[in-house]
Amino acid sequence: MTTVAPPRPFPGTLRPAALGADGMVAASHPAISRAGADVLAAGGTAVDAALAMAAVAWLALPGQCGLGGDAFALVREPTGAVDAFCGSGFGPDGGTPEHYAGQTVLPRHGAGSVTVPGAVAALSALAERATRPLAELWAPAVRLARRGLPCTAKTAGDIARHAERLGADPEIAATLLRDGRAPAVGTRVAQPLLADSIARLAVDPAAFYTGDLAERAVAHLTALGAPFSGDEWAASGEVAAEPALRRRYRGRWVHQTPLPTPGWMVLDQLAACEGELGAAPLSAAEVHWLAGAARIAFADRYAHAGSDSDGWRRGGEPAAVARAKERIRAGDLPGAAGRPDGDTTSLVAVDADGRAVGLILSLAFTFGAGLSIPGTGIVLNNRLGRGAYLVPGHPNEVRPRRRPLHTLHTWLVTDDDGGLRHVGNTPGGDGQVQWNAQLLSHLLDHDADPQAAVDAPRFSVFPGSDAGDLGAAAELRCEDRLGADTLAGLAARGHDVRTVGDWGAGGSAQVVSLDVERGCLVGGSDSRQEGVALGV
Template identity: 30%
Template structure:
């Protein structure tokens, strides 16, 4: 079924970049034009977004990435996984919160803070795959932080969530007025980026930011918590689906939920966009819902995907993931490709920021851990939280890069990407047609402070939602066969802002997601 598309696919012969912000995408493309790699480009885009989109991502969050390395004289093509997911502090304690009467981890509690991994992720990626100097890669971000950038409508709207928090003050002069706005400057972030460019991780974890984080953490963090490098390279987990090899990150990321569901619809003979198409995918996630009970750090996800989990394997209560994240996809002139996904968790994360550098710290501890005694995700010292960042790379049977995909959307990331991957790889949709397709998701019956994180946390089965531009006859059929289906706004950001790049015989094809407020697709 076809829909009017507020987006269109674009073909770029040599290189392509997609992000939520044209400033970030342009900085990335400029580096590729000057000999930089896709990794240089993705880091540059993420660095710009850490300045211009503190509600979505930033230096105080975590990062995961997949890198496609094209074949070379050193060997065949391969995909590498990077996880830059920080651990809880030495002083993290579920007992403290339980003694205070909490049943869950408050979003703005210092116990919700974990060591931010994004900067370590940048440095590890750059060391292995970068071609330009780090100061060149971070130059555009430093310039926007120092000299100013125009705030997006999204940032102005999300700023309202900071009312009453001390962290709002540095942005309030620029975002708190209804009059014509000046350029927003974030000098503390600029200083921090310059320190990273000059000193690497010492300029961040052992620098001004690290000292402020230690003070902000009120005993949760100790110096050695920040001293150990966080980023880890590994092999991805893979499955052969739709005639392609799909790769995603291992635990504690959530990509395995995508692979598990897609394996259920590998050969389903359905027409794109009809009721059977949606029901096949919805039922696939319901059939594989048991996998969520094994979503924690260090689980053997290959065993989960083959349903060979031993009876004694630690299970966990389900706490879903957060809604404010950003994804970046890039491919360079040498065919090196990357999907980088970076997150603060909720908008502005914990809403706690370092006072002088004004870096918002994510709240992954609040949603990745819980207070259930003995649970595999119980808050404990030196432990990595469960994550939902879930990039996907697809390769052809010959090993060639076929697709790069990533999205924001919290606990909806698996269902969003499953729909896009099915549409593109199995049903041969163009990126724009796949992105414009109405999306289903699962929603919580009982929204809370952690709304967007708590979809699967409860006794009641999650409700099915679908965007309101779904054809009425299809919605009626879904309602008849599934029960009540809640309508959500057409092209709303709650349905995720996704990024796709696919291979074309003449280059790379990408498109902007109509759920984004700005077009950040570019290339040459």
């Protein structure tokens, strides 16, 4: 098939969009994308490909995701149905407000920062839609873990920044450090303990929540002072498909993962932006509007949202949308917003039948709690320390059997008849909800191709709804590539603009789109990291 690269309406795109006729994957590391492309080329589905990619991601990006973290997915079936899989676990049963009396924030690292990991439960549920068993799909990752993947610049940098903390855990140190330091780029990093764990859980995922592996995790954490009972592990092991959230924007349906994810925040930002964008991409006027919508969404999140607060009304209602628009026009914006920090990785896969998967995985902050379950190679998350509040009476106050609010989410775009148009996501802490809204605006307001959308200059409002960031002074962090005129226009509109370099905003966005006119898939992988989009 002869093709011509789609137009790129934004400056800064380093490479043309990838093209594929029968399937496509995109991820933040070449080995992850290769794993998915191999599955598609061998006749597997997008679900099969995403599951294989997830397991390789645990090896390729150990600071960003792992068996001890969380995972969320959206799946669009060939029928047009879109379902969500939400894998995040509970904090400790003994983690009552009284237990933390005298503290203002939860610890960000260590045993006290851990929630029960949800990734295995989510991927096990997703595997019910696979055409191949998990043991087959995860076998390549097991082999890679035993042999070792070459260390990339991203992983070497992650390890170097956290070497002292990682060195406190003997098994993490033995795996990731070389004489107390990060391995050189290109050094093979074998993870034999993790290989054994992946192989075992591929056969019996439930063992993570009710078997001896769960008992080992609980015993280790309680010995370090975390008030787990073990019952919260068993209660976190069941994930089922549930309806995705959705709203219309620019004549398309945008689907999002539900609570405890902040997918609703992206939909509310789009509601506030409907009819206001499209004239001048990345102009001061458009950046101001998107930033204002983000600030309002974060203020709503802090005021109302908890993982079990389904009854509260979100800002997408007509009256709330009208108020949001008035506030943005008047410059009457709240100060609380997002923190574009934390390590996560995201991936997408689409097959020839139009089945699409957006999957995002995380340990919360880089290397999570900095603890591993002894004898397993499994690094644990620090989602409780990042996501839960010690604010009395708040819907996100830490309590037993309450999942903390999450930063992870993923999205899909379909036509009225359910036909696939786009699937995408990005890591980046509370930057995610902002950058995903920006990606969707690039794609739907400006018809950008996926590579142009993921490489477009980025911006984020700060500080965050992360527990440790509340109350900091408001800033608008912008990549320099927005240009002098746009930056000056934002300052004139009252923003405290802080520049972060040409590519320094953060994130690693992945997008695959359907090019209806040419009958092919088009993909983009963010140039801010080391990933690639591959078509088959």
